[in-house]
Amino acid sequence: MDKLPPWADAVLVPLISLLLAAALSALVILGIGENPVDAFTLMVEGALLRSAGWGYTLYYATNFIFTGLAVSVAFHARLFNIGGEGQAMIGGLGVALVCLYLPWPHWTLALVAASIAAAIFGAAWAFIPAYLQAKRGSHIVITTIMFNFIAAALLNYLLVNLMKPAGQQDPATAIFPAATHLPTFQDMFAAEANPLFRGAPGNVTFFLAIAACVFVWLLIWRTRLGYEIRALGHSESAARYAGISPVKTIVVAMLISGGLAGLMGVNTAMGEAERLVMNSTEGAGFIGIAVALMGRNHPVGVFLAAILFGFLYQGGAELALWTNIPRELIVVIQALVILFTGALDNMVRIPLARLFARGRRAR
Amino acid sequence: MTDPAIELKGISKAFGPVQANKDISIRVMPGTIHGIIGENGAGKSTLMSILYGFYAADAGEIWVKGQRTQIPDSQAAIRAGIGMVFQHFKLVQNFTVLENVILGAEDGGLLKPSLAKARGALKSLAEEYELSVDPDTQVQHLSVGHQQRVEILKALYREADILILDEPTGVLTPAEADHLFRILDNLRAEGKTIILITHKLREIMEITDTVSVMRRGEMTATVKTAETSPEELAELMVGRKVLLRVDKAPAQPKAPVLQIEDLRHVDGQGVERLRGISLEVRAGEILGLAGVAGNGQSELLNVLGGYADATGTVRVNGKDIPLSGAGCDGMARRGAGIAHVPEDRQREGLIMPYTAWENTVFGYHRDPAIQSGVLMNNAAIREEAGAKMQRFDVRPPNPDLAARNFSGGNQQKIVLAREIERNPDVLLIGQPTRGVDIGAIEFIHQQIVRLRDEGKAILLVSVELDEIFALSDRIAVMFDGRVMGTRDAADTDQRELGLLMAGITEDPGGDAFEAVDAALERKDRREAVHG
């Protein structure tokens, strides 16, 4: 097979795939009798041309960065973690416990403690599937899916039976104390004369997500552990030869993965809702798979892909707000983006490589 | 004059920028064995794959038995009477021999009649060509040699009269190889045409009628075997004179460094693979471990390398080494002074997608010397790797290239460089030159001897008896998890070792190969029962 230059592989292929997905989405929009150009304009205006739009886009992106990183860390060890959803849910539980039951003098301390709790809870939820995969060979795809269902049941039990304040209907915890309020972009950047990010949920957790990107990059490409995780992912037999314990590495990689997914709870529970609600993850665990794949399992790629999906979410919300397009359109667009960038990427790569090869020969 | 069985005219094939075959023409006469030799990457396999319809040529014509023939896919090749035995077998491991044979050559939609017909056909083929295998054994329970027979049977069942074999002896023991050559002889006698790819000049000289030499995608020469010599062929292949024998002084062994006593190992299926091994390797000597593949040599290396548990005693420089539990892994072994060049460089020795520089610390990556803080000092590792690759003549000496993009010989050099340069006390080496061309073999052998002369204790495992003889000072033979005997290399010969390898300690006289074959057959059956 002809080879593509690395930059084309990293930039051109996803871009063209994205365009294909967009084109097909446009057809779908036409199919339900709406105007794709208007729809797209509306999405861009609502998500990118207002600071509050950015506040939402980045809020969603923060979720996707965490789950995307979670999927990609596991992927490097050739583990397919579909359990981001459940891990994030349980991570949110950790956040809620820390915020509700411990007194906090200042949000910075609360943030540190909540992050640690979220990571530990998320990691704990990933532990059993990881252990079963490592020790018993139980297929991690199946066990993590099951753990998503179990997490939902557990959270429901806790919220309804134990954590819900008396008299409240919502299966949700009480509002967190004011001291745990995280600064939103509005708190940070808006001035009297310049009301930026008004009301948008984007908050300081976004910077935590960026830190997580840097952390994952260092972990995977610069540390011994990352070296071992990747080695195991490429070849278990070679890892054994080198003295890398597959069991330990699988478990550790999954703990890190679960911890990253769990951190998403900081953003949703503490940053946005300021309480724990039943369905706060809303499929972000699954979007993480697409984000990781589109981002080629590299933190920079994950970051960019997360922004893209954040844009889709926010743009979709604007669409639903101002048009009659059902919200499922966004699900379809997401599906097409996942399909074209994640699974049909060779459909773009092969002809493109041929084109490049012809260009080379002509020169 | 008869038409050639195969005639290729002007075949060219490029993989991207690599020109694998350049305007190749060749004629193979019916009823002959035609050898093809060439360095790694010369284009031999590519050419044969084109002939078998596996790849499409960019240009050129294929003529079969005087007819211009299009071979767009393997089906067409089979129809033209061509069969191919690939270097890596194309068998379904959990199918029986019979099922493998009929796959793709069934009669009708239902299996029963096909299986019955094939059973009959196999029986007569077995008698005709000495090609016996149990039709109802699952292929995964067969020895490599018998798997190869299944491949040949597959071709013959499809009535191939032109048979291509790509490096068929790379994985065989001498006895198995000899059996194969007898089969090929029989086939030639029946009028079949055979194309044989190999790196071993001895085999070319022994069995072929004509031989073609390839270099860098081109056909450089075709000669009658009777009119050439190994030295001439080697020079045609590499483009320079090659030393075919290892040049070494007698060993100067010192104190024992590696001492093994009553070593036992049970594998995941509960089969005892090592049944009480006791060996000793001294500083400054090479102990060669000969044996048919699957008799415990690999397990012994794994146990010594730290990634299989065992009971018994292993001492290095008098110190006990843990054989299970904590402290028993590859990294701990390296700390104890044991370096290990594994048998399978691609599955064990290297992480194929890793760059060369990343691979040069594989297994040593926790060494504090290459860390800066919590991070790995990648810049330093990379720089050191470049120098190492220069010293070991790795081509190309580019540390940023992924391991998978080096040829087999150069991959092997990367592994050797990594393990040798750590200056270990004990060096375990498995199959150092499997599938490596003679130019690289020469270099690798020199390095191993150099190490011996520096006073290392070297344990060498190889299925190549030639290699064992060329390098070893003493030779131990393994059979069925035991050491059958240890001999001084100077005082033994192929025949004695061959018998030991089949578990026969008393020379029965007469045809030794028959005895060996029978012994191996017995072992196969036992294994099938275990599986």
Added chain:
Amino acid sequence: DPALIYDLGGKFDKSFNEAAFNGAEQWAEETGGNYRDIELQSEAQREQALRRFAEAGFNPVITTGFSMSTPIDNVAGDYPDTKFVTIDGYVDPEEHPNVKSISFAEEQGSYLVGMLAAMASETGTVSFVGGMDIPLIRAFACGYAQGAKAVNEDIEVIANMTGTTPAAWNDPVKGSELTNAQISQGSDVVFAAAGGTGIGVLQTAADEDILSIGVDSNQNHLHPGQVLTSMLKRVDVATYEAMQAGEDLDTGTERLTLEDDGVGYALDENNRDLITDEMQERVDEARQAIIDGEVEVHDYRSDDSCPALSF
């Protein structure tokens, strides 16, 4: 113009979101007015939708579902000139004078249909299929059981919830299986308060030839002659009236009960033959008694417990 925000269940849930939609449509038809509406797709959108509508000048902004009260609590202060309505939710009127909270006495309506169920039952066993197990749904079940027991002290009331996740609102297969299980336990009237899951309940009841009771909207027409009645929750009226009042909407809290026809049971040509005059008489009596305060129906939400049923 008014704006309407549906909860996550979506506009066409055949349940109370749809009722709100119907009320809005009725208003638009009658007055020729325009309104905007949105179906939420995520938690974070709740506030966003409120703000965007308020910023764009929509007034009042009407929301359905108890989950909207917290977001309104957060947002209302920023838009003092906009009136917000939370149907099924509660926002402190002291704190936010521009919010109107509308709730329903679901237990009262359920009580009435519980009575009808008990009177229609021949086996002495009636049943309930809830959607997601939350206090609101338990309040339905509890009212239903109280009503049934008021008619027949010995009646057996079987109550099952479909699930613990939001998927429970949309699992008709499970609804159907639950109904089958209840039938085999002897139930011959089943009340479904389960959103989309209820479709499966009503279907199975019709297939197996027992009676069913619909919820929120009038669902009698789904299987004419086989749906005993529907427990009405007049979200449509609430929506209609809020839109009608427009910017002059009275704020504060409002609880719609039997008295103001905020809840009730459905009687139309589809179930005319199932409800005898005697049944109707008794139910109407009870209705009046409740309105007069002679009969008190316990609300599960008041103390998270139910005297007539254990969960």
Added chain:
Amino acid sequence: MDFATVLQVLDSTVRLATPLLFACLAGLFSERAGVIDIGLEGKMLISAFFSAAVAAATGSVWLGLLAGIVSSVMLSLVHGLASITFRGNQLISGVAINFLAAGLTVLIAQDWFGQGGRTPSLIGQGRWGNITLPFANALSDVPVLGPLYAQLISGHSLLVYLGLLTVPLTWWILFRTRFGLRLRAVGEAPEAVDTAGISVTGLRFAAVAICGLLCGLAGSYLATGLQAGFVRDMTAGRGYIALAALIFAKWRPWYALMACLLFGLLQAVALRYQNIDLGGLTIPVQLMDALPYILTVVILAGFVGKAIPPRAGGEPYVKER
């Protein structure tokens, strides 16, 4: 627990197991051929929608079935295109298909029927009727065996019996026919199939198409047999449970039947016994709901252990010498 209750639970087991069984066998064909398919869920869903939509529009359950199968096979072919032709990641393709089906079904349903992603309820010929087997009524008074026959064995829809028949049929195809031999071979060692002159692509597409067909049946049963119409996300995770059953069954047809019946039973029991009161200690309903999932994990870990999947599963086939 009395006999009638047992019968009722078993009856419901059979009903709940049927869609799982179709989906599980669908996965079996696909994975035996080396194509991993976590998109079973999506294919069931799209088939459920189109079966119900067409049945509602035409009043014919048969046309509905046809439409369901066609739609499911179309999605299968998308999966085939991605994972066979373009050697894409099979897991991703499956995830995308699940998303696509979840979105498209509601989008189209809304566009066609305007009932919030639901089809109209099916009536009469639009649904599968229950078949009463011969003598069911006559025999129902015979003690024990009578009700067993009349209630448990008789009185299901055609697709339930078809599902049960598919098990031996699958076994026969896989292990007694040329096609089956090749199919199994292509999932174990595609290179062996390729060098034997058989098209790997062709075989895998055939397998994927059969997978689509069976998912089509599963979805059709859900929407027009078990239920009388489509609602959004009505598959409710059954595709994933079917995958678990497939692993539990070690990719074998008869075991698949057992596994699906077991999961059906678990679901039936969880439906039936919600709040179990163990003398003061009440097992919460959430636990009962999570039980099938917890048991899946326990079964995978405890009983199946390392299930060895077809060797070439998940890997796109690239020619290699």
